[in-house]
Amino acid sequence: GQNIDQPTEMTATEGAIVQINCTYQTSGFNGLFWYQQHAGEAPTFLSYNVLDGLEEKGRFSSFLSRSKGYSYLLLKELQMKDSASYLCAAMDSNYQLIWGAGTKLIIKP
Amino acid sequence: NAGVTQTPKFRVLKTGQSMTLLCAQDMNHEYMYWYRQDPGMGLRLIHYSVGEGTTAKGEVPDGYNVSRLKKQNFLLGLESAAPSQTSVYFCASDIGFSGANVLTFGAGSRLTVL
Numbered sequence: 001g002q003n004i005d006q007p008t009e010m011t012a013t014e015g016a017i018v019q020i021n022c023t024y025q026t027s028g029f030n031g032l033f034w035y036q037q038h039a040g041e042a043p044t045f046l047s048y049n050v051l052d053g054l055e056e057k058g059r060f061s062s063f064l065s066r067s068k069g070y071s072y073l074l075l076k077e078l079q080m081k082d083s084a085s086y087l088c089a090a091m092d093s094n095y096q097l098i099w100g101a102g103t104k105l106i107i108k109p
Numbered sequence: 110n111a112g113v114t115q116t117p118k119f120r121v122l123k124t125g126q127s128m129t130l131l132c133a134q135d136m137n138h139e140y141m142y143w144y145r146q147d148p149g150m151g152l153r154l155i156h157y158s159v160g161e162g163t164t165a166k167g168e169v170p171d172g173y174n175v176s177r178l179k180k181q182n183f184l185l186g187l188e189s190a191a192p193s194q195t196s197v198y199f200c201a202s203d204i205g206f207s208g209a210n211v212l213t214f215g216a217g218s219r220l221t222v223l
Contacts, residue, residue: 004151031209042113042199042214043152050209087152091209099151 002026004100006088011106012078020073020086020103028093032064032071035087037102043087046073075105083107111135115200115215122190122222130185130218132200139205141183142167142212143175145196152199158183159205190222 003025012018024032031050035043049055049064049071061074073086085102092098113134122128132141139160144152154167156175164175172194174186183202187194198218203210 008149033209033211035212040217042216043212044214045211048209048211089151095209096154097152097212099153101149101151 002090002092002098004088004090004098006086006100006103008101009104009106011108012075014078014080014107014109016078017074017076018078018105020075020088020105022071022073022088022100024069024071024088024090024098024100026090026092026098029066030091030093030095032062033089033091033097034062034071034073035089037085037087039084046086078107080107080109113200113202113213113215115198115218117218118216119219120221122187122220124191124222126190127186127188128190128220129187130198130200130220132183132185132202132215133181134183134200134202134213135181136202136204136213137180138202138213139180140203140210141177142201143173143183143185144199144201145169146199146217147196155185155198187220190220192222194220195222196220 006022034046037043047062059076087102088100089097142157143155158177161180200215201212
């Protein structure tokens with residue numbers, strides 16, 4: 001079956017670095033997405049990886065290892081506004097998205 | 110540029126009532142989707158459309174119907190609401206034509222069925 005696993009909740013301190021992990025099992029693979037969702041709001045796109053390696057976008061970076069079925073989202077210089085849920089989604093061979101349940105990130109001052 | 114607009118934002122129904130959620134996008138996107146989001150679960154695809162006049166079933170289609178009569182609109186209907194359909198519903202769209210496309214989501218519609 002197809003499955004995405006990510007931690008339910010994480011806590012970090014303002015100004016620090018946090019890494020949110022995601023493991024996936026899909027029938028075929030066409031890339032890995034990360035979305036950010038603030039409470040009560042819509043998910044918004046953060047990153048997309050289809051090749052192995054690290055993609056950096058400002059304070060946010062995303063890593064993919066296709067051989068390990070593993071990705072992580074790295075958030076640097078954490079700000080209070082980064083408190084949100086982070087959704088991992090893998091795209092299978094039919095271009096269908098398989099979504100994880102999301103990781104709620106709590107930032108403490 | 111409004112993006113994806115969902116109406117209504119909130120609705121309370123009694124078991125057995127019917128309702129329609131409306132999704133409108135102004136980005137000329139081909140593909141549109143309806144998801145539901147429940148606590149502790151990932152987004153689950155209800156129905157989707159790859160173009161005007163087309164619809165297809167997703168992962169959890171039972172109890173829902175959809176229509177896409179115009180390219181910009183995607184309607185989600187509940188004919189006889191059940192408490193299990195209490196959820197937050199998100200509409201999304203993307204440019205289409207296959208490939209790994211970025212989804213643009215609406216703000217969500219919170220539905221409670223009593």
